[in-house]
Amino acid sequence: MMDLFQMPISNISGVSNARLTYFQKLGIFSVGDMLYFFPKSYENRMNQKCVANLSDEETATVTVRILDVSSRRVRQNLTLISAMAEDETGTLKITFFNQKYLINQLKVGQEITVFGKVSRRIGYFEMTNPAIQKAVARGDFSENYIPKYPLTKGLTQGVMQKVAHGCLLVAKEHLQETLSFDIRKKYHLCELLYALENIHFPTGEEELASAKKRLVFEELFYLMLGLGKLKLKQKKAAGPKLVNYKIAEEFAKQLPFPLTDAQKRVTREICYDFKQGYQMNRLVQGDVGSGKTMVAAMAMLICAQSGYQAVLMAPTEILARQHFEGLKPYFDAFGVSVELLVSSMKKKEKTAVQNGLHTGEISLVIGTHALIYDTVQFQKLGLVITDEQHRFGVKARAELTKKGENPHCLVMTATPIPRTLALIIYGDLDVSVIDELPKGRIPVVTRIASETQRELVYSFVSKELAKKNQAFVVCPLIEESEALDAENAIRVQEELQTRYLKEYRIGLLHGKMKADEKDAVMNQFASGEYDVLVSTTVVEVGVNVPNATVMVIENAERFGLASLHQLRGRVGRGQKKSYCFLNLADVKAKKRLEIMEKTTDGFQISEFDLKHRGPGEFFGTRQHGLPSMRLSNLTYSMETVRLAKEAAETVLSEDCDLVLPKNKKIRTSVEKMFSENEFVSQL
Numbered sequence: 001m002m003d004l005f006q007m008p009i010s011n012i013s014g015v016s017n018a019r020l021t022y023f024q025k026l027g028i029f030s031v032g033d034m035l036y037f038f039p040k041s042y043e044n045r046m047n048q049k050c051v052a053n054l055s056d057e058e059t060a061t062v063t064v065r066i067l068d069v070s071s072r073r074v075r076q077n078l079t080l081i082s083a084m085a086e087d088e089t090g091t092l093k094i095t096f097f098n099q100k101y102l103i104n105q106l107k108v109g110q111e112i113t114v115f116g117k118v119s120r121r122i123g124y125f126e127m128t129n130p131a132i133q134k135a136v137a138r139g140d141f142s143e144n145y146i147p148k149y150p151l152t153k154g155l156t157q158g159v160m161q162k163v164a165h166g167c168l169l170v171a172k173e174h175l176q177e178t179l180s181f182d183i184r185k186k187y188h189l190c191e192l193l194y195a196l197e198n199i200h201f202p203t204g205e206e207e208l209a210s211a212k213k214r215l216v217f218e219e220l221f222y223l224m225l226g227l228g229k230l231k232l233k234q235k236k237a238a239g240p241k242l243v244n245y246k247i248a249e250e251f252a253k254q255l256p257f258p259l260t261d262a263q264k265r266v267t268r269e270i271c272y273d274f275k276q277g278y279q280m281n282r283l284v285q286g287d288v289g290s291g292k293t294m295v296a297a298m299a300m301l302i303c304a305q306s307g308y309q310a311v312l313m314a315p316t317e318i319l320a321r322q323h324f325e326g327l328k329p330y331f332d333a334f335g336v337s338v339e340l341l342v343s344s345m346k347k348k349e350k351t352a353v354q355n356g357l358h359t360g361e362i363s364l365v366i367g368t369h370a371l372i373y374d375t376v377q378f379q380k381l382g383l384v385i386t387d388e389q390h391r392f393g394v395k396a397r398a399e400l401t402k403k404g405e406n407p408h409c410l411v412m413t414a415t416p417i418p419r420t421l422a423l424i425i426y427g428d429l430d431v432s433v434i435d436e437l438p439k440g441r442i443p444v445v446t447r448i449a450s451e452t453q454r455e456l457v458y459s460f461v462s463k464e465l466a467k468k469n470q471a472f473v474v475c476p477l478i479e480e481s482e483a484l485d486a487e488n489a490i491r492v493q494e495e496l497q498t499r500y501l502k503e504y505r506i507g508l509l510h511g512k513m514k515a516d517e518k519d520a521v522m523n524q525f526a527s528g529e530y531d532v533l534v535s536t537t538v539v540e541v542g543v544n545v546p547n548a549t550v551m552v553i554e555n556a557e558r559f560g561l562a563s564l565h566q567l568r569g570r571v572g573r574g575q576k577k578s579y580c581f582l583n584l585a586d587v588k589a590k591k592r593l594e595i596m597e598k599t600t601d602g603f604q605i606s607e608f609d610l611k612h613r614g615p616g617e618f619f620g621t622r623q624h625g626l627p628s629m630r631l632s633n634l635t636y637s638m639e640t641v642r643l644a645k646e647a648a649e650t651v652l653s654e655d656c657d658l659v660l661p662k663n664k665k666i667r668t669s670v671e672k673m674f675s676e677n678e679f680v681s682q683l
């Protein structure tokens with residue numbers, strides 16, 4: 001049997017050499033990739049109506065007879081074709097912009113079926129640029145639901161549909177079922193081929209639902225199997241016994257503020273793990289600003305006091321420096337040596353730190369990825385802490401742990417995961433939650449602003465800047481391309497510089513810049529050389545710029561709630577009252593985003609998300625350090641997650657290494673899923 005993931009997409013007609021790169025840009029290299037590249041939505045052409053029953057703003061299909069066609073050149077580049085048409089019940093005006101070729105296709109007296117959004121006018125309805133039925137050849141697949149794929153420049157829906165269709169024909173011949181009959185029967189799952197056909201070209205709502213159910217289940221099943229295997233491995237290891245936790249109390253006394261109860265509780269949980277003699281694997285979840293760093297610091301001190309070394313790894317150099325500079329005075333006070341290790345340091349400095357770590361002269365080290373190089377060796381590593389874990393993936397952490405003998409692991413994340421979900425995903429991995437912010441924090445005032453209020457928003461920003469405060473302006477990632485993101489951010493910067501915030505210094509940060517360029521701009525902003533920082537979502541990571549009191553998020557409707565919450569956490573870090581504006585280009589999103597105005601509690605927001613959008617929203621954010629999920633854009637219930645976990649546990653209880661012949665296929669699938677994400681070394 002053929003592996004469809006090995007068959008190049010260029011075998012399919014419609015994928016010319018010229019188009020190949022566009023497909024690759026979407027991550028589609030093989031027929032298998034295309035089969036798993038799912039539509040983001042469908043046009044439902046089942047909603048057949050007669051004209052009289054149409055309502056304003058709805059999307060519907062009607063079949064009408066053409067009464068009259070006219071064409072008019074409005075401007076140099078704009079031709080307008082309008083057709084008056086009717087059925088027995090009413091009149092429909094159809095307008096097309098710049099589709100001159102249609103003039104030869106629309107004939108008076110002809111019946112056509114059009115699909116599109118309806119506007120009510122006085123005495124008639126209108127559709128602008130509707131789709132005309134049978135525009136694309138889809139052969140023997142359904143035409144009731146027309147798939148709409150995520151696109152990139154150079155590809156059209158027509159091409160995608162044709163290629164998807166071609167791939168399904170190949171699948172008919174060569175696709176292998178991946179789930180056993182038993183599992184499909186037990187969980188009422190349809191066959192793979194049927195599922196793929198119906199996810200691309202559904203024959204109806206129910207068929208689409210059953211396709212999604214099967215595909216989502218399968219993906220979660222592999223995820224749970226992979227995680228389950230990881231957990232089974234982790235459980236056994238013995239770890240260093242660290243018992244000198246009195247020092248944490250001493251440390252707390254040195255702080256200019258009392259620890260919150262949540263910080264104390266989590267520290268106790270860590271101390272408890274430390275003395276068990278087993279390797280700790282603990283996730284500390286705490287909202288932005290909840291004070292995770294102090295908890296990490298206490299764990300590091302306990303470790304040093306017990307004669308072991310500890311390492312704290314941050315995702316960016318600027319964060320590492322911030323941690324280092326913030327903590328060094330405290331560590332110094334206890335006579336515990338701490339050093340910084342980041343790539344930009346001089347070779348000589350780095351070598352000195354490496355030597356110190358190797359001999360054990362240095363107890364604690366704070367740094368970035370530079371810590372995982374082979375040249376970094378520890379004398380006696382007892383604790384590995386990673387900050388904002390999702391930025392690393394599991395592999396970087398694994399590299400670090402290998403530098404010691406089963407050192408304890410502490411992972412700190414600001415992504416609040418709803419408890420129900422955390423329990424399922426992390427299972428026996430221990431989760432601590434810092435569910436309390438330090439007293440006296442002033443919640444960030446959040447306001448949703450429409451397009452027409454943009455000017456007001458920026459005049460507010462300029463008042464804040466006049467008070468010597470700073471502002472973040474965040475532009476969304478544009479699905480289609482990184483280049484567009486950059487362009488978009490550049491455009492916003494120009495607009496602000498020439499229009500709204502003329503007299504201020506505006507820095508720019510986007511994904512096309514190199515890591516050190518980004519760090520440099522970020523540093524300049526942090527040190528006040530810029531008043532405003534326009535950026536794509538790269539500021540998400542926990543940078544501390546207490547002087548920033550305003551954040552404007554452009555096109556906020558493009559973000560998930562979790563991301564918005566993370567972003568917003570960049571302001572309100574100082575003593576001053578802070579503001580966050582969610583600028584909407586699409587007012588329809590207002591309802592979904594309203595919760596942002598109501599609460600600043602990340603857990604509440606994530607619970608809300610889980611309830612309203614399902615766990616797929618969470619799996620889609622990539623903030624969890626889990627493998628990427630193809631189905632993250634589909635909605636499904638927690639129940640599906642639970643069932644997939646149950647199925648995985650059943651399989652693992654019988655065959656924990658997936659070595660039985662009957663589990664061969666699922667083993668391959670699990671390995672594939674996890675290998676794409678650096679997990680493989682762990683499995």
Ligand code: ADP
Pocket residue numbers: 257258259260263286287288289290291292293294414438439542
């Ligand atoms: P995060 O959890 O987002 O990493 P940080 O550890 O960076 O948060 O802490 C945010 C700020 O709060 C820091 O300036 C820190 O010094 C301060 N902080 C931490 N704990 C407390 C506390 N118990 N009371 C008051 N301020 C605190």
Ligand code: MG
Pocket residue numbers: 292293387542
């Ligand atoms: Mg932090």
